[in-house]
Amino acid sequence: MEKAYRVTVFVPPAQLEELLASITRVLPPNDGKYSEVFWWSAPGTEQFRPLEGSKPASGSVGELSRMDSIELKFLLPRNEELLNQVVEEGIRPAHPWEAPVITVDECCIIGNSSE
Numbered sequence: 001m002e003k004a005y006r007v008t009v010f011v012p013p014a015q016l017e018e019l020l021a022s023i024t025r026v027l028p029p030n031d032g033k034y035s036e037v038f039w040w041s042a043p044g045t046e047q048f049r050p051l052e053g054s055k056p057a058s059g060s061v062g063e064l065s066r067m068d069s070i071e072l073k074f075l076l077p078r079n080e081e082l083l084n085q086v087v088e089e090g091i092r093p094a095h096p097w098e099a100p101v102i103t104v105d106e107c108c109i110i111g112n113s114s115e
């Protein structure tokens with residue numbers, strides 16, 4: 001078993017490819033014998049209400065908004081410096097939102113039993 005981070009980011013469908021490319025430039029996620037391994041969902045709906053002081057990329061301050069959103073996931077080795085680099089250099093610069101939704105879970109990768 002290998003300790004890893006599972007990173008989840010929500011992104012509008014139109015920005016998915018740009019975000020994938022940006023993350024891959026920093027560190028191509030890999031899953032053992034494969035690189036650039038990502039998983040994403042079909043578009044779903046995200047709801048939010050921008051508050052005073054925010055600068056929303058979509059919607060208006062004080063108004064409830066709904067928009068299409070994709071859930072993107074990928075794995076990284078459990079290295080905090082590497083995680084910070086991917087977030088600060090790969091996700092934030094390519095993400096259209098003022099405050100991207102990024103969650104990180106600690107997990108273990110269970111490799112091929114024949115290894």
